[in-house]
Amino acid sequence: MAAAPVWSVDPRTGKPREQVADEATAHEVDTVVRAAHDARGFLADRTVRAAFLRTAADRLEDAKDRLVEAADAESALGPVRLNSELARTCYQLRAFAGIVEEGAFLDVVIDHPDADATPPVPDLRRYKVPLGVVAVYSASNFPFAFSVAGGDTASALAAGNPVVVKAHPDHPALSELVAKVLRRAAAEHGVPADVLGLVHGFEAGLELIRHPLIAAAGFTGSVRGGRALFDAAAARPVPIPFHGELGSLNPVLVTEAAAAERAEAIGTGLAGSMTLGTGQFCVKPGLVLAPSGASGDRLVKSLTDAVSDTEAGVLLDHRMRDNFLAGVTERAGLPGVESPVTPGAGGEHTVSAGFLTVPAAHLTAEGAYDLLLEECFGPVTVVARYEDDAEARAVLARLPGNLTATVHLSAGEAAGEGRGAEILAELTPLAGRVLVNGWPTGVAVAPAQHHGGPYPATTSTSTSVGGTAVERWLRPVAYQGVPEALLPPELRDANPLGLPRRFDGVLER
Missing domain, CATH: 3.40.309.10 (Aldehyde Dehydrogenase; Chain A, domain 2)
Known part of the structure; x- marks a missing residue:
């Protein structure tokens, strides 16, 4: 059976504009995910990651006129709103670049042996590592800020994870354009284009959440759709974290x-x-x-x-x-x-x-x-x-x-x-x-921001906006009794990377 075509539709008229792509088959989803998984090592260097995120913001701004025109044609949100949303998206990418460079998100903690403690403390060193390939499900109402280059993608890349985005059917043409911009930005820093995958189609979205190499997922959309994906993530042979924003009465x-x-x-x-x-x-x-x-x-x-x-x-x-x-x-x-x-x-x-x-x-x-x-x-x-x-x-x-x-x-x-x-x-x-004495519309991108809430607002306690959104895509690892020469640079006493850390109970900046 031939793959179903993906059309860009004008919401002002309800008429198709152009065929953008075909819905991805299960085989194509597998190919995209495996390519992203193979590219993960290229994000290991924090300096490269930060530079990639900043370049992505620069290239999005370079393509602003074309991107806003495509977004307006598919969303009818208007150039004023869309220019503002694109500016927010670029700011967000640069903010995560700064977080990557600072390194506090790695949560480095080093405890040297203490034989007098009860019980005795061995040499312990803890930090956070990337989860793996992250699936991102785009939102309809924010074609820039919660889509291909949005907060889920930016924070996942900042944490060192490749991303595969399931494009929203309301803006497939824009999704393709933004993905190309991000891939070109990656290439400028020697990072393979496969670090950002893109698939279209309802069935492709289901195949994505079930894929064994997908390590976590982020979603913004309806309660019904989000809950179905959340249940699918939990029903896998190896369940994965699913950070879904589903709905809110506010x-x-x-x-x-x-x-x-x-x-x-x-x-x-x-x-x-x-x-x-x-x-x-x-x-x-x-x-x-x-x-x-x-x-x-x-x-x-x-x-x-x-x-x-x-x-x-x-x-x-x-x-x-x-x-x-x-x-x-x-x-x-x-x-x-x-x-x-x-x-x-x-x-x-x-x-x-x-x-x-x-x-x-x-x-x-x-x-x-x-x-x-x-x-x-x-x-x-x-x-x-x-x-x-x-x-x-x-x-x-x-x-x-x-x-x-x-x-x-x-x-x-x-x-x-x-x-x-x-x-x-x-x-x-x-x-x-x-x-x-304010109004909830308008979610500032700031370190203290929290965009989440008890179910059904979200499926986790995390935020999808602000600097701490990066924490969703990391897991802690502790090393015990590992010789200094074998430790990751982040956990060595000399602190060669100059990271903020807690060293024998003392917070070091």
Whole structure:
């Protein structure tokens, strides 16, 4: 049977643009993975790795105009957004290059023998080594930052692992272009092109996660797709780590005092956050707990005015558009749910933003309204009006894990008055990032960032954004009683590589 063609499709029209490739067969996946595995030794030198990552960023910038044009044709996200995302991607590559050069991520610890300890301590030296070939599953909504050259790929390469990317079907042409740029950057440093593999097709994605030489995987996408791959990774004869970002409601709690103080500003800010990128951000606020009464009414009116002024937009593909329309229709049809601004079809290929309101009491017990506690991908949010703090807490207690949780406090509450600290303690178990008086959209690439959260937000406790994302692709190894001449350079007393380390209990920089 001939391999199925892979087409690039214009989401603005739903029409095919060009045939990009063919879906990879099981044999082709095997060939790509084995080639990547054979290339792993070329990433052993940290100096080479860092130079490769920086050159990759440079070459992506050199090809910026062509890449952004291709990305916009396949995603309809617009040149402004895509230029910004490409800049973020290049910054991320350079940030990981710096992490590689510093070397702290290797976690070097050296303990010399101590016969007086109980029990006695032998000569022990520990650091971290790469896992092997990493499979990366691209996201639809970030064609640069969470795709072929995105954070999973950059962090895996930084850790010293070759990567095989399963291209997202929403931007196959861009995936091919970016892969070529990265391969050319590798060649400039004597690294084989096979250090970055690329495959297309649903079945290819399954073959990839099952391949015996794949050592770990990173995924960004839906709960259904991510869970299927997670289960496949666990069911292998040798299970592997699967770092999946699956879905998130990103709850927001607005206290009564905050609403009384600045309801209009909160409503306007919420509108901007929930409609950003046509509501296609993984950290879009999908549930907002707002007070009943006059201050809550002011917030809803402000939100109504701002969302009403939002233009219809194009979603990443027509399947997502169909799912969005079906999702908002089902939610709006629940008894007691109102639509101050009705979300739905904005045109033949577009969708219009909107929001729903519901008494929070409907969400405090298991039942049909649980649908409102599930993510709906696109420009919609649910505003649940609570009568008192106990009702708001009852809703929060029913929420699954999330990437983010946000609280809007008054000035007094932020200064320590009232329940501010107690609310933060209630939100912390729900999410990997807790915000006060802000909005979750916009994930800074910074050393202290954490982009992850309890299941189903992610399948692990790791982050996919920020410097510590590199830790996902490493494993620790301890050497006991190994003669100095046989030790890796990273673990020798003289520290020939000048690495940060903990030496006999003392942190050395």
